[in-house]
Amino acid sequence: MATQEIDLRGVRVLPGLLGPEAQAAMLADLREVARAAPVMRPVTRRGPMSVRMTSAGRLGWVADRRGYRYEPLHPETGQPWPPIPDSVLAVWRAVSGVEADPDSCLVNLYREGAKMGMHQDRDEGDFSYPVVSISLGDEALFRVGSVERGGKTASIWLRSGDVAVMGGAARLVHHGIDRVRDGSSTLIDGGGRINVTLRVVR
Numbered sequence: 001m002a003t004q005e006i007d008l009r010g011v012r013v014l015p016g017l018l019g020p021e022a023q024a025a026m027l028a029d030l031r032e033v034a035r036a037a038p039v040m041r042p043v044t045r046r047g048p049m050s051v052r053m054t055s056a057g058r059l060g061w062v063a064d065r066r067g068y069r070y071e072p073l074h075p076e077t078g079q080p081w082p083p084i085p086d087s088v089l090a091v092w093r094a095v096s097g098v099e100a101d102p103d104s105c106l107v108n109l110y111r112e113g114a115k116m117g118m119h120q121d122r123d124e125g126d127f128s129y130p131v132v133s134i135s136l137g138d139e140a141l142f143r144v145g146s147v148e149r150g151g152k153t154a155s156i157w158l159r160s161g162d163v164a165v166m167g168g169a170a171r172l173v174h175h176g177i178d179r180v181r182d183g184s185s186t187l188i189d190g191g192g193r194i195n196v197t198l199r200v201v202r
């Protein structure tokens, strides 16, 4: 049920790009990812994050007291991250507008009360590639600001199956998740939201 594209301060939002069957199939693939690469609670200098994370692909995003970086191995298992599922790659190929495939797929798990503060995605080596973000499960209030800190922002509720593309002039905009509407979807066992972001890190 793809509806019309929305421009949120330069971020392309594609509501309902994934239908219920595609969402369920992707979720099953992500369960396999989490089985091979258990979700972790990242700890930053500011303390533990409320979002739990794991990754797929050649590189996974890792946050701990030493800082943020991409790593080829899961820090707890010592194993390489599992491959990015085809169901996820298909979304990148459909919307990214670039030839290269992503080498990193971050899986964010928002259980009750989890949110993500305003930030830029800037740990990647080349900002000419977009970041593609897929939402599954409960609705989330996604806020987008500017490349500079502070100033005006605009928000939208991202629903299960929505896809957002941060590229071009919007590649480095500040963004975050203010809150998740608990119980607004039944897709995920135990409730909550999963967000998948795809990146070319190199």
Ligand SMILES: O=C(O)CCC(=O)C(=O)O
Residues within 6 Å of the ligand: 106, 108, 116, 121, 133, 140, 142, 175, 176, 177, 195, 197
């Ligand atoms: O959960 C979201 O929709 C945003 C996730 C995000 O900004 C990130 O992982 O960098």
Ligand SMILES: [Fe+2]
Residues within 6 Å of the ligand: 119, 120, 121, 175
């Ligand atoms: Fe981000």
